[in-house]
Amino acid sequence: MTSTSVTGPVTGPVPGLAGALQSGLKAEEYALIVKRLNREPNAVELGLFSVMWSEHCSYKSSRRHLRRFPTTGEVVIQGPGENAGVVDLGDGQACVFKMESHNHPSFIEPYQGAATGVGGIMRDVFTMGARPIALLNALRFGDPADPRTRRLVSGVVSGIGGYGNCVGVPTVGGEVNFHRGYNGNILVNAMCVGLAETDKIFYSAAPGPHLPVVYFGSKTGRDGIHGATMASAEFDAESEAKRPTVQVGDPFAEKLLIEATLELMASGAVAAIQDMGAAGLTSSSVEMAGKGGVGLELDLDRVPQREAGMSAYEMMLSESQERMLAILSPGREADAEAIFARWGLDAAVIGTTTETGRIVLRHRGEVVCDLPLAPLTDDAPLYDRPHTAPAKAPRLKAADIPAPEDWAQALIRLLGSPDLASRRWIWEQYDRHVMADSLEESDTGADAAVVRVHGARKAVAMTCDCTPRYVAADPLEGGKQAVAEAWRNLCAVGARPLAITDNLNFGNPEKPHIMGQIVAAIEGMSQACRALDFPVVSGNVSLYNETDGEAIPPTPVVGGVGLLAEASRRAVYSNLKAGQTLILVGETHGELGASLYLRDVLGREDGAPPPVDLERERAAGELVRALIADDGVRTVHDLSDGGLIVAVAEMALASGVGVKAQAPAGPPVGALFGEDQGRYLIAVDQAAPVLARAAAAGVAAAIIGRAGGETLAVEGLFSVSLACLRDAHEGWLPAFMAGSVNASAET
Amino acid sequence: MSSTFKAMVRVFLKAGVLDVQGKAVEQALHGLGFPGVADVRVGRLIQFEVAAADADEARTQVEAMCRRLLANPVIESFEVEIA
Secondary structure, three states: OOOOOOOOOOOOOOOOHHHHHHOOOOHHHHHHHHHHHOOOOOHHHHHHHHHHOOHHHHOOOOHHHHOOOOOOOOOEEEOEOEOOEEEEEEOOEEEEEEEEEOHHHHHHOHHHHHHHHHHHHHHHHHOOOOEEEEEEEEEEEOOOOOOOHHHHHHHHHHHHHHHHHHHOOOEEEEEEEEOHHHOOOOEEEEEEEEEEEOOOOOOOOOOOOOOEEEEEEOOEOOOOOOHHHHOOOOEOHHHHHHHHHOOOOOHHHHHHHHHHHHHHHHOOOEEEEEEOOOOHHHHHHHHHHHHHOOEEEEEHHHOOEOOOOOOHHHHHHOOOOOEEEEEEOOOOHHHHHHHHHHOOOEEEEEEEEEOOOEEEEEEOOEEEEEEEHHHHHOOOOOOOOOOOOOOOOOOOOHHHOOOOOOHHHHHHHHHOOOOOOOOHHHHOOOOOOOOOOEEEOOOOOOOOEEEEOOOOOOEEEEEEEOOHHHHHHOHHHHHHHHHHHHHHHHHHHOOEEEEEEEEEEOOOOOOHHHHHHHHHHHHHHHHHHHHOOOOEEEEEEEOOOEEOOEEOOOEEEEEEEEEEOOOOOOOEOOOOOOOOEEEEEOOOOOOOOOOHHHHHHOOOOOOOOOOOOHHHHHHHHHHHHHHHHHOOOOEEEEOOOOHHHHHHHHHHHHHOOOEEEOOOOOOHHHHHHOOOOOOEEEEEOOHHHHHHHHHHHOOOEEEEEEEOOOEEEEOOOEEEEHHHHHHHHHHHHHHHHOOOOOOOOOO | OOEEEEEEEEEEEOOOOOOHHHHHHHHHHHHOOOOOOOOOOOOEEEEEEEEEOOHHHHHHHHHHHHHHHHOOOOOEEEEEEEO
């Protein structure tokens, strides 16, 4: 064993314990490496261990708990463990999807951080053999009053649009929250949905020894070195010094990569394939060889390089974007080369698979790394971190909550609050129609985006959801609610919910109360997934989201995908017609704990979140789907943030028709603003058949109003013009971005 | 008493940062029949006048402008010339 000669600015860690600590490993982890190898690793080898054993690549804190997720079901073709999950859409078609975080890079450099997040998640999807057809984003920013927030919103939104629009995949949906808990650590979670044929799904396990390993895509530079370990470390004031690790994305290169990859797959030359994401060449090569139970020999001198004099360490850890690693079927190098040349991509055969079970790297004539693969993959530490059960917030009674002094003002305030205000300023910057299959997107007033399967009558519905204030108040109920809301949003457009991807964003798992949040949220999500037949097929964990010891609100985002067998039978909330009757489906008890009314009108963040009754959730959702599929119901809105009156207002605004409503029984503040789960608002010409069908299904349903006029009125309480509500709803975000309001999310 | 200085600011991507624009220009030049072109980097030049007590103060001001607006210090480096 000789040590590597290192040139250039990033020299890698010094060998030994000091270098291990500097690369993010713990002393006991380093001791374990030395024990497994029976020697000290050199700098390159230490680099490989530091990324493979990072939280980001090894899931060492969460893996034990993630096992509780249900991951199988009749529609599941591929569950977690591959680049993305795969579900069956029937007729030989499959949907491939995943969500992934790019939180830390987006805080450091919002444009490039968000852009490369979009690029990275797309690669996970087309690596499986799918053509990306839609993008969604779940974003969390700090308090609007924080001076950094506006710049971060602007940069992240431009970055998402810049990349997605250029690569030619529509951005069709998403969600945005503002809270001071994200001031120093925003969340950027990107989701990609793709379509593939069920018998042409590609996997990453190397099928055998003596096969060529080919690198293709963009050249390797010094960007993003140690991104995976950055994603696994807390932020502190010195993060400034970590800035050179930002990667720059090239969406036009990604477009070429999509086409070349899909063509290479169609040619039959691909035996296994993996994109180079976090930890670049290291994780892609180690995972392919490790999963296939083979070894790997790479000659790093053959890696296409953007800069002269890169060290082996730099090449193995670079996170340059738009790169892929494939193992070819024997003798197909020339075919592959022709495809890469046609698409103008850099490519090279950089090594072969072997029988040794070892990863051997050569650079400038020397062996710079020779490690058994098993310790890198299988022996990554698995922690059972101590966790304390989260304290339960007390359940609040609607009768104890003060009603607003001015009902109309309270509604105006909510509709114009940072969490409920129209996101038009954001989605107008996204190409939502490219590929020409977007049936419902951010602009059309639907609870989930709907994208047609090209050339077919069916469509895929998709949504991403989480209510962090519920999870903070009760991680178990909050976890259930995130899954239930995604399920509900899919039902609300008429889609059969199929499966979810998740993006678990939490603080430092080494703190027992944070670990307690993680454990309880996963348990709640698992319960909901089981009860709703909504398995988890892919996901991502982002821990250590803290700044100076202050954790973000727990944010387990759920990305749900559903199937509309007949795309024309779907519902939206933007086609309410004058004269129609509004029916509330589901039970209302006036749950105001952790509600938006409490936070944004009364200035209180307390109380238990609304409990999720999964049986009732399921019954209500199945009823709504049946009404859409069989009874011609076309106007549906789910009830969530802000409760019934906000849902009525959103339906009225999106449709341009007023509503005269009656508050359901109980204290009106709870009836109107309570955020009870498992509810839908539907509008129909004839109420009787709907009420009869609901009664037969054992689901509560009641007439709560009638459409017409240009005001929103609640009998005996208030009346307000739609124009006034619209001004508040549409006005906040553009005014905030223009710098003319500095409203806080908290009052 | 303040006088007026001419400031010239050159902004370039830091070494090692992928230059997407430079790459596109390089490919276009190759396509136009200039095969000898390599390592294209695209930056920008910003000129303006600034009032300051002396050249040192002008430079301090312009460098502050670079850090806050004219350059993105995360991925770009800048050079200031005061005349």
